[in-house]
């Protein structure tokens with residue numbers, strides 16, 4: 001391909017431009033406009049869908065006598081724990097949530113009052129070299145729930161996630177602690193649904209001693225979330 005000296009556009013493209021009639025140009029313009037319009041509509045509707053989901057959860061007002069829930073959030077690295085915890089605990093008015101280091105830089109403590117609950121979440125780093133911390137976290141405080149996050153779109157990590165989850169559930173102090181298996185990144189096209197994820201974790205042997213529940217969430221790049229209301233309902237209905 002060579003370039004026209006003056007216009008710096010490929011001559012082949014230039015020739016096509018010249019050979020099109022006004023009508024053909026109008027058709028191409030209309031098709032391109034429709035494609036752009038469709039793309040904008042799809043982006044807007046997925047943003048709106050996420051936002052609607054959010055609004056139910058974010059409109060919950062804190063009650064005067066909330067029940068305390070202490071929740072440990074663990075899972076392999078890159079599963080979306082920090083994204084989830086920050087978004088869940090950051091209320092729109094921002095006035096009643098907090099984030100601080102707990103046990104050094106690898107565990108972040110978040111607190112929020114939402115609806116009927118006063119929630120403290122510990123977001124524990126998931127990188128391999130830090131996983132031994134998981135086994136020390138019982139020193140934090142008594143916990144009411146374990147939320148174990150699995151990136152539902154990364155099926156190649158399921159075996160490792162299952163191994164770590166089983167290891168974690170065998171820790172003595174957590175032997176009866178209710179578990180919520182959280183299927184994160186549900187927006188991704190390769191994501192499996194929460195029930196399929198639950199089956200792949202082989203949790204039958206752990207079921208006798210504790211409630212085990214599963215649900216899914218997603219948090220978009222723009223911060224819109226889905227599934228938080230259902231998670232809130234699970235947290236508020238189970239009483240240990």
Ligand SMILES: Nc1nc2c(ncn2[C@@H]2O[C@H](COP(=O)(O)OP(=O)(O)OP(=O)(O)O)[C@@H](O)[C@H]2O)c(=O)[nH]1
Nearest residue numbers: 076077078079080081082083125126127185218219
């Ligand atoms: N598509 C999509 N991406 C997500 C979602 N949640 C988190 N992510 C992305 O996943 C990546 C990892 O998220 P983090 O929240 O840092 O993961 P983490 O589990 O805290 O990782 P560690 O702290 O290393 O254990 C980031 O690039 C996030 O933007 C989601 O619901 N959907």
Ligand SMILES: [Mg+2]
Nearest residue numbers: 081082125126
């Ligand atoms: Mg993190």
